[in-house]
């Protein structure tokens with residue numbers, strides 16, 4: 001581990017690249033950021049959408065046992081009583097009696113305030129849900145919560161999905177969406193924020209088959225990260241011990257990534273048993289059992305939940321892809337993102353700003369952008385433009401030169417190998433298509 005750790009990229013490099021090239025900005029930066037909130041810029045939104053799209057494709061699109069939903073963030077507050085969040089979703093917190101800063105025990109060393117050295121209060125429980133009011137009255141009857149996980153929007157739709165989609169066990173419901181947690185301490189860039197996105201699957205199974213399905217999802221989810229280029233040696237599985245398990249879970253394992261601050265959770269995969277459906281049955285009065293047509297049994301399904309963070313995945317993919325390579329006397333920074341995740345799939349670069357080169361280059365740009373997110377750049381030397389594209393992870397640069405006007409060919413440069421192929425303009429799409437998908441995807 002020590003060796004891997006030293007191989008790894010410093011967080012500062014990613015923060016700085018993100019800022020410089022428009023991946024991630026601080027929220028409401030011009031006013032002073034509120035802390036724990038981030039905005040994805042023009043490049044970041046593309047990367048993030050590609051991560052979500054890759055998840056959706058593997059978890060919903062390519063499976064006939066999974067369907068999707070997009071539930072609302074605000075729900076009936078009874079949901080959070082049933083789920084245990086109103087009473088149990090809290091972290092211990094200590095207040096500094098001098099500067100009033102709040103700390104989570106375990107996030108700092110020593111017994112005094114890490115900021116000012118002041119005396120700390122005894123730890124007390126702090127509920128992490130954001131509260132607001134629904135409707136015109138600000139009274140206790142109108143309190144609602146911003147959801148702290150997307151999962152409950154799936155459980156409350158269990159019956160709707162079952163009845164409308166005629167699904168048989170085992171089957172799953174997937175969802176991608178925002179979640180909110182009033183984390184006591186945020187940090188490590190987009191790793192822990194107060195507003196973030198989750199990609200969650202609730203996979204309903206017959207009790208007794210749950211352990212096999214848990215093992216299946218652990219393996220499937222780990223493979224997903226690797227299939228998108230994440231290095232195997234930067235990923236590991238960590239089982240929760242009995243004391244750590246959430247009250248509803250029979251077993252839970254985290255997929256951890258070797259972040260700059262050490263191994264940390266990327267995704268949690270829990271066996272939640274029948275806890276949620278039973279609780280919602282009890283609190284809502286609606287029977288959420290499943291009727292098995294073959295065996296004529298009626299029972300509450302167990303559920304396996306792979307729950308991944310979009311932002312943590314984005315961060316891990318960026319860290320994993322970040323490379324600095326010697327190039328002549330300089331350092332070449334390359335974001336070796338899997339082509340499926342790369343914000344731009346190709347950049348179209350006319351060798352010079354002169355006509356009719358730019359017209360031809362723009363024609364190619366217009367034709368390719370119908371198929372993929374591509375970019376066009378005519379400013380500065382070709383070397384600098386290659387560097388700019390390397391840094392944001394564009395897998396292919398297509399250079400249009402003066403010969404292109406006559407031979408109707410362009411030069412395609414590969415980001416990782418820097419090799420160049422001369423190909424006919426009307427074959428660009430056919431050339432890029434298999435390369436952007438990459439084997440096995």
Ligand code: ATP
Pocket residue numbers: 149181183190191192193194195196197198265266267268307308309310311312
């Ligand atoms: P942690 O222990 O790191 O706070 P958790 O165990 O509370 O995480 P879960 O409730 O299992 O997290 O949520 C599932 C996933 O949602 C996590 O694996 C993570 O990727 C993401 N996630 C949870 N909290 C945050 C947060 N504050 N900021 C960004 N992503 C988060």
